Amino acid sequence: MSNSTAAAVLTTDDLAEAIRAVHTLLGIADVSQAEVDFEAVIRSSDVLARARHVLPDLEWWASADKEHGSSEVGDDPANCLPIRVFDWCRPLDRAEPFIAALGPDPAAVRWDLNAWPAVPEAGLEDVSQKYAYLTFTVNSRDLYQNELSQDHTVHVHVRSGDQTARVQWLANQVGGRFAGRVELAPL
Known part of the structure; x- marks a missing residue:
């Protein structure tokens, strides 16, 4: 297991602006073998139905804890709301439909990239898959x-x-800025 540092480069209440920023960063990164992971807290049956339409085999458990319901034992998630959802290693084309399904519910969508590229003019070497991720937090x-x-x-x-240096360079590419907000991200 390794850790990366996750730095916030753009915060906005405009979902379309945030998705454009994600697209810009994905255009910079090496995504040739990338995949996407999902974590969410689903609180309503409407959001649950939309999310299950996008990802029918969601792994989940009741927010209270697994003893109050989970996908492991075949419980009906609609009877266990709110639930925590975890889904891993999906194709990139599942990200936007999942985000659209969320409505007001919070989630994190993480793209596991192949690399951040070298940027010689900024003095940056390429960064391997071990530290190349992009996370978009929705309603959080x-x-x-x-x-x-x-x-x-x-x-x-x-x-x-x-x-x-890399965070500032990436923030500049999306019209954001790095204000020093970072989180340790165990991966």
Whole structure:
């Protein structure tokens, strides 16, 4: 197991603006073998139905704890709301439909990238898959849906020693700025 540092580079209440920023960053990264992971707290049956339409085999458990319901034992998630959802290693084309399904519920969508590229003019070498991630938090400012909000935050993950220069460069690419807000992200 390794850790990366996740730095917030853009926070906005405009979902379309945040998605454009994600697209820009995905256009910079090497995504040739990338995949996407999902974490969410689903509180309503409407959101649950939309999310299950996008990802029918969601892994989940009741927010209270697994003893109050989970996908492991075949419980009906609609009877266990609110639930925590975890889904891993999906194709990139599942991300936007999942985000659209969420409505007001909080989530984190993480793209596991192949690499951040070298940027010689900024003095940056390429960064391997081990530290190349992008997380978009919807209706939450943190990676774990603990700081709920009505806005959305784009986080870039980098090596600790690479933090300031690469994060600032990536933030500049999306019209954001790095204000020093970082989280440790165990992966």
